[in-house]
Every structure is written in C-alpha cells, then in structure tokens.
Amino acid sequence: MARDMSDKELLKMELEQLQKEVKNERMPISTTAKELADWVEAHVGEDPLVKGVPEDKNPYKEKGGCVIT
Amino acid sequence: MSERGVTLLSACISNGSFSCPQHWACPPAEMCDQTFLAITFGPCDCCSDTKPLMNIYLKNEPVNYCSLCVERMACQGLQPNETLATLKMESETLKTKLEEERAKLHDVELHQVAERVEALGQFVMKTRRTLKGHGNKVLCMDWCKDKRRIVSSSQDGKVIVWDAFTTNKEHAVTMPCTWVMACAYAPSGCAVACGGLDNKCSVYPLSLDKNENLAAKKKSVAMHTNYLSACSFTNSDMQILTSSGDGTCALWDVESGQLLQSFHGHSADVLCLDLAPSETGNTFVSGGCDKKANVWDMRSGQCIQSFETHESDINSVRYYPSGDAFASGSDDATCRLYDLRADREVAIYSKESIIFGASSVDFSLSGRLLFGGYNDYTINVWDVLKGTRVSILFGHENRVSTLRVSPDGTAFCSGSWDHTLRIWA
Numbered sequence: 001m002a003r004d005m006s007d008k009e010l011l012k013m014e015l016e017q018l019q020k021e022v023k024n025e026r027m028p029i030s031t032t033a034k035e036l037a038d039w040v041e042a043h044v045g046e047d048p049l050v051k052g053v054p055e056d057k058n059p060y061k062e063k064g065g066c067v068i069t
Numbered sequence: 070m071s072e073r074g075v076t077l078l079s080a081c082i083s084n085g086s087f088s089c090p091q092h093w094a095c096p097p098a099e100m101c102d103q104t105f106l107a108i109t110f111g112p113c114d115c116c117s118d119t120k121p122l123m124n125i126y127l128k129n130e131p132v133n134y135c136s137l138c139v140e141r142m143a144c145q146g147l148q149p150n151e152t153l154a155t156l157k158m159e160s161e162t163l164k165t166k167l168e169e170e171r172a173k174l175h176d177v178e179l180h181q182v183a184e185r186v187e188a189l190g191q192f193v194m195k196t197r198r199t200l201k202g203h204g205n206k207v208l209c210m211d212w213c214k215d216k217r218r219i220v221s222s223s224q225d226g227k228v229i230v231w232d233a234f235t236t237n238k239e240h241a242v243t244m245p246c247t248w249v250m251a252c253a254y255a256p257s258g259c260a261v262a263c264g265g266l267d268n269k270c271s272v273y274p275l276s277l278d279k280n281e282n283l284a285a286k287k288k289s290v291a292m293h294t295n296y297l298s299a300c301s302f303t304n305s306d307m308q309i310l311t312s313s314g315d316g317t318c319a320l321w322d323v324e325s326g327q328l329l330q331s332f333h334g335h336s337a338d339v340l341c342l343d344l345a346p347s348e349t350g351n352t353f354v355s356g357g358c359d360k361k362a363n364v365w366d367m368r369s370g371q372c373i374q375s376f377e378t379h380e381s382d383i384n385s386v387r388y389y390p391s392g393d394a395f396a397s398g399s400d401d402a403t404c405r406l407y408d409l410r411a412d413r414e415v416a417i418y419s420k421e422s423i424i425f426g427a428s429s430v431d432f433s434l435s436g437r438l439l440f441g442g443y444n445d446y447t448i449n450v451w452d453v454l455k456g457t458r459v460s461i462l463f464g465h466e467n468r469v470s471t472l473r474v475s476p477d478g479t480a481f482c483s484g485s486w487d488h489t490l491r492i493w494a
Binding site: 007008010011012013014015017018019020021022024026027028029030031032033034035036037039040041043044045046047048049050053058059060061 | 153156157159160163164166167170171174175176177178179182183185186189194197198217233234333334336371372373374375389390391393394408410411412413415433434435436437438453454474477478479480481492494
C-alpha cells in the first residue's frame with residue numbers, strides 16, 4: 001500500500017514507472033483527433049440524446065393525464 | 070533482489086543513509102533508532118550470527134533475519150550513492166523527457182480538427198422522472214443492461230433497485246455500514262455489488278421473490294484496508310474490479326472471494342475506475358487523490374500509461390465509447406479528455422464561472438456529448454469535440470454526486486445529496 005511505503009520506495013516505484021512510460025509508442029494528435037471525430041460522426045446518427053427521440057417512442061415521456069371514464 | 074514482498078514487523082530502520090553495523094549491539098540501557106520488538110533470538114538465516122531476529126516474509130516464506138541483514142537486503146536494490154535526492158532528480162529528468170516526447174506530437178488541437186464537424190442544435194433536456202426514497206445523500210448509481218433498472222446507494226446504508234420507467238422500488242437492502250460509496254449492477258441483471266466504509270465489496274443476488282430477505286444471501290467478495298470508493302463487474306458476473314482509499318485497485322473472483330490481481334501505483338486514495346469497452350481489450354482507467362489518472366493492464370497488473378494534468382483530486386473517469394480516450398472530472402472544476410494513442414490530454418472543459426468540482430462524468434452513446442455533474446448542484450453538457458458547453462441543467466437541490474448514461478443512450482440518470490435521483494431525456 002502506498003501509505004506503508006517509505007519516500008525512497010515511492011520514488012523508486014515512480015521512477016520505474018516513468019522509465020517504462022517513456023518507451024511507449026505515441027501517435028500525433030492530428031491522426032488520433034481525426035479518428036476520434038470520425039468515430040463520433042459515424043455514430044452520432046444513432047445517439048438518442050443528440051438527435052432527440054420522437055415523443056411517442058420515448059419511454060420516459062410522461063403519458064397523457066389520467067382519463068376517467 | 071529488491072524484494073517488494075518484505076513485511077517488516079515493529080521495526081524502526083533509519084531512512085536514507087546506510088547505518089553503522091554496530092548499531093544493534095547498543096549498551097542495554099539505551100534505545101537507539103535500531104531498537105525493535107524481537108520475537109526470537111537465535112541464528113540469523115542469512116549471516117548465521119546469533120542475534121535478536123526479526124520474523125519477516127520473503128516471497129511468502131517466513132524467515133528470521135537479524136536487523137543488519139534486513140537492512141542490507143532492503144538496500145540491495147539501490148546502487149551506492151543512490152539517495153532520495155538523486156532518485157528525485159532522475160524522476161524529474163524523466164518527467165521532462167516524457168513531456169517533450171508528448172509535446173512533439175501535439176501538432177494540432179482537437180477543436181481545430183472538429184471545426185469541420187457540424188455544430189449541435191439546441192438541447193431540450195429535462196427531468197422526466199424523480200426517484201424518491203432514499204433517506205439521505207445518494208452517493209452512487211448504476212444502470213442494469215436491461216436499460217430500465219437502476220441500483221443506487223446512499224449515506225444511510227440503503228441500497229435500492231428501481232424501475233426507472235415506473236419509478237417503483239423493486240428491492241431494498243440495508244447495509245451494515247454507512248456511506249455506501251460504490252454500487253454496481255451485474256451484467257446478467259441478477260445481482261448487485263456495493264460497499265463503502267466497511268472496506269468491503271459485497272454481492273447481493275436479486276431474487277424475484279420480493280419478500281425474500283436479500284441481506285441473508287449476501288456474499289463478501291473484496292477486502293481492502295480502507296474504504297471502497299468504486300466497484301464494477303467485468304464482462305461477466307464472475308469478476309469484480311474495486312478501487313479503494315488504501316491507494317490500490319483489485320480484481321476479485323466473486324465465487325471464491327479470491328484476489329486475482331492487484332494494482333499498485335497510486336500514491337493516495339483511488340476514487341474512481343472505469344473498464345474499457347469490451348471490444349478494446351483488457352484495460353481499465355483509475356483516478357485518485359494524487360491527481361493522477363492511470364491506465365492499467367488487467368492481466369499483468371502493470372500501469373501502462375499515466376496522466377497528471379489535473380490540479381486536484383480526480384473524482385470520476387469514464388472511457389470514450391470507442392475506447393481510444395477517456396474523460397475525467399475533478400475537484401479543480403474542470404473535466405478533461407485524454408487521448409490514449411497520442412498519450413496526452415487533448416481537451417479541457419472548463420469555464421471561469423464554474424468553480425465547483427465535477428463529481429461525475431459520462432459520455433452520450435456516440436461520444437459527442439459529455440455530461441458532468443458538479444458540486445454546485447448543476448449538470449453541464451459539453452460538446453466533446455469543440456470543447457464548448459452546450460447546455461446547463463438545473464434541478465437538483467444539492468450537489469450532484471453520480472451520473473450515468475443509460476446503456477442504450479436514451480436517457481441519463483443523476484444522483485444527488487438532495488436524496489433523489491433524476492432521469493433526464
């Protein structure tokens with residue numbers, strides 16, 4: 001647990017982690033951002049919260065008032 | 070051999086520089102910094118000298134080492150002259166190098182790429198249902214895969230299962246502890262998991278018989294040494310991932326309660342976690358009070374990537390639907406988007422007028438919208454790509470503590486310290 005470790009051990013852990021991370025492969029944002037935007041555009045058509053749901057299909061629409069016959 | 074599995078019992082060992090080997094043999098009347106509670110006296114398993122021994126565990130085997138051998142062993146991982154100062158400097162150098170590598174790829178901003186994307190229309194979202202029944206602050210909620218049931222937990226120890234369409238309560242359990250900060254629905258819909266100040270995560274199978282006492286069938290799965298802050302089933306009912314105030318996350322087998330993998334790396338309480346969408350593989354992201362968001366490999370227990378750009382505790386993390394990014398909400402009043410393949414933060418969702426922390430975030434189905442619940446009682450809706458706020462939702466009368474979009478994206482539910490949950494659509 002982090003609380004039980006001495007400062008030196010915490011630093012060593014952080015150092016080893018950083019050494020690993022520096023070696024990670026990275027892609028430029030121009031590529032990844034474009035792919036994020038493309039993914040959204042491909043799926044936004046089916047996103048009910050974005051395009052809205054017709055009231056008769058919306059399960060959360062309040063039903064009309066009570067009708068007493 | 071710098072063995073991290075060493076457990077030291079009741080010892081005081083000086084930090085930093087190497088101690089003189091004669092310290093253990095102090096005059097009987099004095100207590101020096103090498104004094105410790107010795108359980109046995111006899112030949113050391115390492116150097117064979119007859120001395121007061123410490124009972125420790127190496128690779129899970131009990132051994133008896135004298136204090137000198139323990140200290141030698143603890144220092145073995147270090148090179149000579151490796152002190153706190155040199156380690157810190159090396160750490161800082163690496164951090165700078167990491168930032169440089171990341172900056173090289175920062176050739177464009179997300180919102181610039183998003184300029185060609187069509188702007189969003191006006192949003193009309195309102196509260197469609199209000200779920201009343203909790204007697205105290207609602208702390209957590211989760212949707213069932215059937216898109217209509219919800220489980221929620223509160224400060225007074227109650228865990229309630231609701232039908233969101235009808236607002237009926239289907240089940241209610243009282244936990245033996247207060248502040249049930251985490252709850253989750255099992256993928257099958259047949260069980261719920263919850264936990265909080267009891268340091269445990271317990272699983273309750275839900276029965277169709279409303280009269281059955283749920284508490285009797287409770288199964289304790291996870292055990293942490295501090296409060297449970299979040300829990301989530303993996304793809305099946307058989308495994309649960311938990312995060313805790315003890316700074317760790319852990320993966321458990323539900324049936325046996327066995328710890329399958331533990332994740333160490335945060336230097337403070339872990340407050341939240343989220344599993345990657347199943348198509349993208351075995352990873353999850355966690356956020357903590359150390360301001361870090363870590364991405365972990367579930368099989369190896371390794372931290373793959375780490376992001377430290379928030380200025381305060383990270384209260385909530387949520388994967389982007391495609392699995393290539395994740396969002397976070399923090400006490401620093403911002404939400405941020407991190408791109409996993411570019412390995413950096415790519416957007417900040419903030420406004421000068423928003424000064425209260427974000428407690429909970431979630432994406433809409435396509436990832437175009439980010440919903441954030443804040444401590445100023447509001448919900449802000451952000452355009453993920455353009456970085457602007459599209460709507461602000463009022464309704465709760467106290468801070469919003471939890472927020473989740475339904476599995477089919479038709480609505481989202483927010484829980485608040487005002488004791489209610491609201492369904493918005």
